Amino acid sequence: MSVEGPAAPVPADNVLDWLDVEAEKRAQAGLVRRLRPRAAAATELDLAGNDYLGLARDKRVAGAAAAAALKWGAGSTGSRLVTGSTELHAELEQELARFCGTQAALVFSSGFTANLGAVTTLSGRESAIVTDASIHASLIEGCRLSRADIAAVAHNDPSAVAHALRTRRHKRALVVTDSVFSVDGDKADLTALNNACRETGAAMLVDDAHGLGVLGDGGKGAVHEAGLNAAPDVVTTVTLSKALGAQGGAVLGPRRVIRHLTETARSFIFDTALAPASAAAALTALRVLVEEPQRAERAREITATMAERFAAAGLPTSTPEAAVLAVRAPFPDDAVAWAARCAERGVRVGCFRPPSVPDGISRLRLTANAGLTDAEVEQAIQVVTETAPAAS
Template sequence: MAEGPFDWLDEHAWRRGRAGLTRTLRPRAADSPVLDLASNDYLGLTRHPRVTQGAASAALRWGAGATGSRLVTGTTALHAELEADLAAWCGAEAALVFSSGYAANMAAVTTLTGPGALLVSDAANHASLIDGCRLSRATTAVVPHADPEAVRKELAAHPGRAVVVTDGVFSVNGDLAPLRDLAGVCRRAGAGLLVDDAHGLGVVGERGTGAVAAAGLAGAPDVVTTAVLSKALGSQGGVVLGPARVIRHLVDNARTFIFDTALAPAAVGAALAALRLLREEPERPARAREVARDLSDRLAAAGLRTTVPAAAVVSVLAPSPQSAVEWAADCRARGVAVGCFRPPSVPDGLSRLRLTARADLTDDQIDRAVAVITTTAPTAP
């Protein structure tokens, strides 16, 4: 009997299982009592009454779906309002909203480069930037993490049109990219700088306007920012912010904009409400960063290997992929949900728990999280 076309998947799944790399979907209940240190709800806005009301009101007025792509029927007055508000808040000339952050990154990377161009990508960049580089058909140079000198050398070796791409806050370790230095390197070489600020928007900076603004680069003509509405703003979707001519180019050329159904009105309404709430309560970003530092300091004091957070992400290293999986499961069994990152999701190959701080966590909840994580920690071999 001939081998079936997908029989190889069984062997593949077995090998992943042996390596401790099997992933599992775990549906959560709406009223789950588990303490959440795994989501990206950095400001605690996903369930805020004003944000959920913003979603509900938008759905009731505009419908459950956007009905089409942005260039057909999918652009509502609400989409335009959100884009104007996001651009004003971040200090950008213009903004364009996408159905996801992944789609926004794919659009920006592929349409601002192409054959004959050079892309210089940080080794720790998010998968969406990496996929954008692969699909762009540009020459891609991957450089060591957070190394402006390595970027300078690559730009010098490849004269011509070039774009440097980097996370603003790196999603695994939570460290901040050296954006000022990178911008200087880019300007001396005549290259553009593209920053994915998904984990910085709403968290970094005095008002939470993000890593790009905090670096003094807001509104710069040679800097483009991508971000998401699904983390600090508690909604769904992505956005590209930058010069108006960049946004015009994306509208005309970005396949993930042209051929994708627009972001649903409920998500747009929720993001608008969250953005306005953040303007009224500017202390939320600082509180999220304070919680992250507290978690990092206390876990390190207990003898665990942690990262020093620049935003709201804290990594705690584990001895192996399997021990990370078991550690995360033990935490969940004791009522604390944490992220579990292991190869190939981590560029450095080191397995870890990934904790995300939230501005609405109480001191008692932080005490509980620290106690659970430390008492369930595996012993290094």
């Protein structure tokens, strides 16, 4: 039997030719993505970003970031365990925990790294993870890195979660879910999920990125709204880049969980700390929310108004429960063209297409901003409605 030798060397210029093949496949499927830098001065109504409370440009928040940069420097200079942890980080953690009603908090450089750290350190090879099929990409990556036995069950189905927990092979288990799902804006039934966890001896990790600042008493989040903020078996992750208009992420929960993450989470230990300017901005935004809790109600009100008007216009719309609303498009190309027409008329909206959406249905994704006036909300509704594809 002949033995084949090593493959012939490929010229350096051709080693990455496969990238062009993949790019052509995406183009044929209508899945090309391009960066669109925006100017500093807003020229469109922004219903695409996640600045739910209108705080990203608030002078108090931006001013705090500028002052912190001048005081502490442009960067944090190292990881939190070396030189990167400042008084601002500690103050932010204390006030986040106090606001959300948890024992402790730990600030990460982003919501993505917070989720990676939480999932991987609360699971492992000898544990099971049960997830909702529609969790955020950062949670999915955390699950993959965890090396746990993973079961992804039907979206928003606590009974499926309970079944997976009862039939798991490993004693230790973790249920992972978003509180508000980022595509359609629907809420998880956190009470039912926690009941399933307690019946089977599992812990629960909730990504409250889209709940913090919008849901619960004064915007304290979906976990607080469900009465689970102080639960010994529930851990919450949040982002500081949505309702708080800044940058970064955090994990909140029992002190022993925070201690465990501080000592073992690779995305915390080996990552450069959140910049002081971002920590100061998030801290100031949190204080503004405490003083102005009506911002949370305003964000929910805007989303509900848009949903009602789109439904009346015959557009297939999700049922919003926080500050995210989805309007379906027939095909990926329709969604792209629809979003472009909205932009031409001065309204920027999000455009979600496969593979970003797990169900394969393309959508416009609209987000509320508590800083919008009634006239601006009306303008956005008219533009989205009048530019909709005929077959939608």
